[in-house]
Amino acid sequence: MTAAAVPLTVAVAGIEEPTSDVRTLRLVSATSAPLSPFAPGSNIEVQCGERRNAYSLIGDPRDTSQYAISVLRVADGSGGSRFLHDEVRRGDLLTISPPKSAFAPPAAARHHLLIAAGIGVTPFLSYARAFARTGASYELHYVHRARQDPHAGLLGLPGAAVRRYVGRESLAASLPELLDAAGVGTHLSVCGPPAMIDEVLDLARTRGWPEHRLHSERFVGVEAPAGEPFTARLARSGQTIAIPSGTSLLDAVRGAGVDLPYLCRQGVCGECKVRVLAGTPAHHDLHLTSAQKAAGDLVMACVSRCEGDELELDL
Ligand code: FES
Numbered sequence: 001m002t003a004a005a006v007p008l009t010v011a012v013a014g015i016e017e018p019t020s021d022v023r024t025l026r027l028v029s030a031t032s033a034p035l036s037p038f039a040p041g042s043n044i045e046v047q048c049g050e051r052r053n054a055y056s057l058i059g060d061p062r063d064t065s066q067y068a069i070s071v072l073r074v075a076d077g078s079g080g081s082r083f084l085h086d087e088v089r090r091g092d093l094l095t096i097s098p099p100k101s102a103f104a105p106p107a108a109a110r111h112h113l114l115i116a117a118g119i120g121v122t123p124f125l126s127y128a129r130a131f132a133r134t135g136a137s138y139e140l141h142y143v144h145r146a147r148q149d150p151h152a153g154l155l156g157l158p159g160a161a162v163r164r165y166v167g168r169e170s171l172a173a174s175l176p177e178l179l180d181a182a183g184v185g186t187h188l189s190v191c192g193p194p195a196m197i198d199e200v201l202d203l204a205r206t207r208g209w210p211e212h213r214l215h216s217e218r219f220v221g222v223e224a225p226a227g228e229p230f231t232a233r234l235a236r237s238g239q240t241i242a243i244p245s246g247t248s249l250l251d252a253v254r255g256a257g258v259d260l261p262y263l264c265r266q267g268v269c270g271e272c273k274v275r276v277l278a279g280t281p282a283h284h285d286l287h288l289t290s291a292q293k294a295a296g297d298l299v300m301a302c303v304s305r306c307e308g309d310e311l312e313l314d315l
Contacts, residue, residue, distance in 0.1 A: 007047075008033065012092045013066060018150035021073040022119070023085050024058070028066045030093050035064045038099035040130040041123040041217075044069065045097040046084070053080035054269060056122035057099055058151075060129040067099075070150065072119040102269075103191070103217040105136070110185030112138035113178065115200055117168065117192030121151055123217060124191065128162075139163070141178065143171045143192070168196060175200065179207050189215040194286055218268050218286050225284060230306035234258065234315040235277055243305070249274075250301035258315055260301060267303035274299050275314035280307035 014026035029035050038061050043054045046069070055069035074081045088094070103123050105112060112131070114124050121142050131138050139161040142151075146166050165171040182188070188209060190200045197216045204214055226246040232253060233240050243252045250272050253260050262272040267285030276297050283293045285300035292298055299311065 007095045007097060008035070010035075010067070010094050010096055012088055012090055012094060015088075015090055018152075022150035023071045023073070024068060024150070025071065025084065025088070026066050026068050027094065027096065035067060036098060037062050037064055038126075039101035039104045040126040041103035041105060042099040042101045042126070043103075043123075044099050046080075047095040048080035048083040049087070051080040051083070053084075054100075054102075056103075056126070058122050058125040061126050062130075062133075067096075070119065070122050103189075103215070105130070105189065106187040106213075106215055108185075109187035109213075110137065111183060111187075112136065113182055113186050113188045114138060114140040115143075115171070115188070115190045115192075116140065117143040117171075117196045118145070120190075120192030120196075120217070122191075124189075125151060127189075141165065141171060141174075143168055143196075172199070175203055176207065179204050179209065187213045187215060189217075191217045194218050225303075225305070227282070227305040230308070231310045232306075233278075233310060233312045235312055236315055248302055249299070249305065249311075253301060253313075253315065260315065262302055265302045267300050270300070272301040274301050276311055277314055278312035279310050281305070281311060282307045 009030045010027040011030040012025055013028045016024045018024060038057055040061050041056070042061070043056045044067065045052045045054050055071060057067050058070055059066065059068040071081050071084045073085045105127050112127070114127065116124050124140055127138070128140065141163050143165045149164065165174070188204055190197045197218055201214055201216060229242065229244050231240060231242055232249060237258065239256055241252050241256045243249055250260060250262055250265070260272060260274065267287055270287045273287070276299050280296055281299040282305045283299070284303040284305070287300055288298060
């Protein structure tokens with residue numbers, strides 16, 4: 001869990017398997033501490049054996065009787081999803097973090113144009129439930145594989161304006177028209193694999209959408225490159241740490257006893273962000289914007305490295 005989060009113990013109250021590779025878990029408090037409401041688009045970190053994975057909450061943000069998450073089995077992932085698929089049974093206890101607002105709907109939007117692919121639809125399920133109550137205007141465009149639509153039942157919400165697409169190409173064919181038809185005050189939010197997000201956002205930019213109306217959450221990260229060795233100087237603790245090729249800055253710093261938080265280890269979540277005081281980072285993450293990368297004063301320690309011999313960090 002991140003430094004400030006007090007872990008919660010929950011019991012698995014229900015398990016559904018809507019498709020062969022998706023498991024939906026219903027979690028209830030296993031202690032006298034009640035669950036808290038959450039902002040739409042929030043996620044929780046779940047302790048999955050040795051790993052911690054983040055999952056979007058898919059239920060009603062005001063429902064404090066239970067949390068629900070949908071877990072896609074990632075065969076070549078770090079093992080967190082396999083643990084939740086293969087090891088967890090009804091009645092088991094799990095440790096989770098409190099909900100963290102990671103991808104809240106833009107408050108300024110007059111209309112929400114939501115585009116999701118695959119398991120990337122999960123944050124929008126809590127949006128849709130919140131919008132059904134507040135009456136916020138939205139449309140959801142959801143790409144999934146043929147006969148692999150694990151959330152078909154969940155999308156039948158009152159007022160839901162949902163259009164489904166089988167395969168990425170069918171969305172790509174409709175996308176220019178969707179983007180051009182959006183009215184004043186529409187904000188675009190996209191969630192799914194990075195390539196799909198980049199495709200949608202790049203097209204929106206070329207069709208005149210300003211950055212402040214574009215929002216995204218990436219579900220698949222990057223592999224850290226082995227890279228050249230370098231040295232990290234920690235300004236606050238005074239330590240000098242050697243980072244060999246094949247070891248991440250995050251692992252080397254944590255190995256030296258510094259409690260640097262992390263979550264995805266794939267350059268996506270932003271948990272391992274560190275301020276750079278001197279030296280030039282070699283950015284490999286998907287979290288920082290191009291402007292932040294160019295400024296060079298932040299580094300994502302899980303995947304990024306150094307352009308030269310040394311980075312001085314605010315640690
Ligand atoms: S741990 Fe998620 S970006 Fe580094």
